[in-house]
Amino acid sequence: MSGEEEGCWSTVGRDEAQKAQILNIGTGCEMFGITSHELAHALGLFHEQSRYDRSNYVQIIKSRIAQKNFYDFAVVGMKNMDTYGQKYDIGSVMHYRPTEFSIDGGNTIVAKDISMQNTMGQFRGPSFLDVAKINRHYDCSTNCKNTIKCVNGGYQHPRNCNVCVCPPGYGGKDCTGIESSNPVKCNGILNAGEIQRKFTINMKPKSFVNGVRKCNYHIKAPAGKRIVVIVDSVIGNCVQGCYEEGVELKMYDDKTVTGARFCCKLQKPQTLISQGNTVPVMVVAGKAQAFVQLRYSYVDHPQNRSPKDGNVTSTNLNPLILEKYLDDSVDSEAIRQEFLIPTEDVNQEDFETLVRREFMDDNSIDI
Ligand SMILES: [Zn+2]
Numbered sequence: 054m055s056g057e058e059e060g061c062w063s064t065v066g067r068d069e070a071q072k073a074q075i076l077n078i079g080t081g082c083e084m085f086g087i088t089s090h091e092l093a094h095a096l097g098l099f100h101e102q103s104r105y106d107r108s109n110y111v112q113i114i115k116s117r118i119a120q121k122n123f124y125d126f127a128v129v130g131m132k133n134m135d136t137y138g139q140k141y142d143i144g145s146v147m148h149y150r151p152t153e154f155s156i157d158g159g160n161t162i163v164a165k166d167i168s169m170q171n172t173m174g175q176f177r178g179p180s181f182l183d184v185a186k187i188n189r190h191y192d193c194s195t196n197c198k199n200t201i202k203c204v205n206g207g208y209q210h211p212r213n214c215n216v217c218v219c220p221p222g223y224g225g226k227d228c229t230g231i232e233s234s235n236p237v238k239c240n241g242i243l244n245a246g247e248i249q250r251k252f253t254i255n256m257k258p259k260s261f262v263n264g265v266r267k268c269n270y271h272i273k274a275p276a277g278k279r280i281v282v283i284v285d286s287v288i289g290n291c292v293q294g295c296y297e298e299g300v301e302l303k304m305y306d307d308k309t310v311t312g313a314r315f316c317c318k319l320q321k322p323q324t325l326i327s328q329g330n331t332v333p334v335m336v337v338a339g340k341a342q343a344f345v346q347l348r349y350s351y352v353d354h355p356q357n358r359s360p361k362d363g364n365v366t367s368t369n370l371n372p373l374i375l376e377k378y379l380d381d382s383v384d385s386e387a388i389r390q391e392f393l394i395p396t397e398d399v400n401q402e403d404f405e406t407l408v409r410r411e412f413m414d415d416n417s418i419d420i
Contacts, residue, residue, distance in 0.1 A: 086176025144311020150174030175294025222333030239268030289316030
């Protein structure tokens with residue numbers, strides 16, 4: 054690794070001609086998300102949006118890209134890329150930011166499932182699938198002599214053969230459980246009913262935080278039902294990729310893929326419908342505040358999927374069904390304002406009384 058030249062760059066894969074292969078980490082490239090991105094190139098990963106199936110997941114807005122940069126949005130064909138059967142991951146550290154190479158600052162990449170737009174461009178570090186892909190590419194599983202069972206897309210840890218590496222949101226011995234939280238108490242199951250239930254979590258600003266604070270929940274519905282989640286209000290750090298303060302909801306059946314993230318002020322409540330009957334909800338915060346208010350319920354969807362139908366997303370559902378759950382009477386901005394805590398001068402007592410009064414009959418967590 055060198056920082057002698059400008060920019061952050063690496064060759065994709067091994068380049069024997071170079072002998073000692075240079076990976077350049079120039080000024081401004083020091084973030085873990087960037088260094089791991091470059092290292093992953095050297096280990097063989099292309100950009101996620103170079104996948105040959107990318108047009109199913111994202112749209113490239115050519116009118117916002119200078120012709121000389123078209124090359125940067127090229128697709129790599131099947132001959133030169135193996136996806137190892139993994140789904141396209143908008144939250145991959147190898148994915149471009151939504152405004153990459155934009156000539157006017159607008160989005161050059163737009164997610165087809167628009168609820169995934171804020172998941173794009175994260176710099177926290179490799180996603181679950183990024184790591185899984187490298188492990189698969191280098192056949193790391195051959196390290197283990199024994200075999201253990203891991204579900205929900207988890208896999209045997211190549212360096213600790215008795216434990217599973219679980220997708221974010223999942224934990225326990227075989228990844229059937231909920232990922233443990235930090236602090237431990239903000240964790241559990243939210244049982245959905247036919248009537249909407251409200252869930253509020255407020256992670257207050259803290260001057261000292263041991264690692265990243267992460268609260269994990271699973272919204273559950275009976276088998277065969279789908280879960281409708283309405284995100285009413287979010288307070289977070291509004292950055293591309295939502296990898297600081299914010300919330301992530303895994304609506305797809307494939308739990309290995311990074312879910313829909315929200316960290317910016319919502320203009321209106323966001324309605325999401327799950328494919329299956331479990332929705333992991335993860336709320337993440339560093340030192341700053343993360344606040345999320347959502348409602349959840351289950352529905353019997355008329356387009357209820359057959360077991361083979363794995364590709365139904367919230368974007369291609371009958372819009373009439375979605376409309377039924379849209380509630381314009383909720384003022385997201387009012388909720389946000391009510392809960393917005395400045396980093397200084399917090400009158401904690403008043404605030405807690407307020408939360409209790411407001412949400413006594415509902416699930417409400419104060420961290
Ligand atoms: Zn790159």
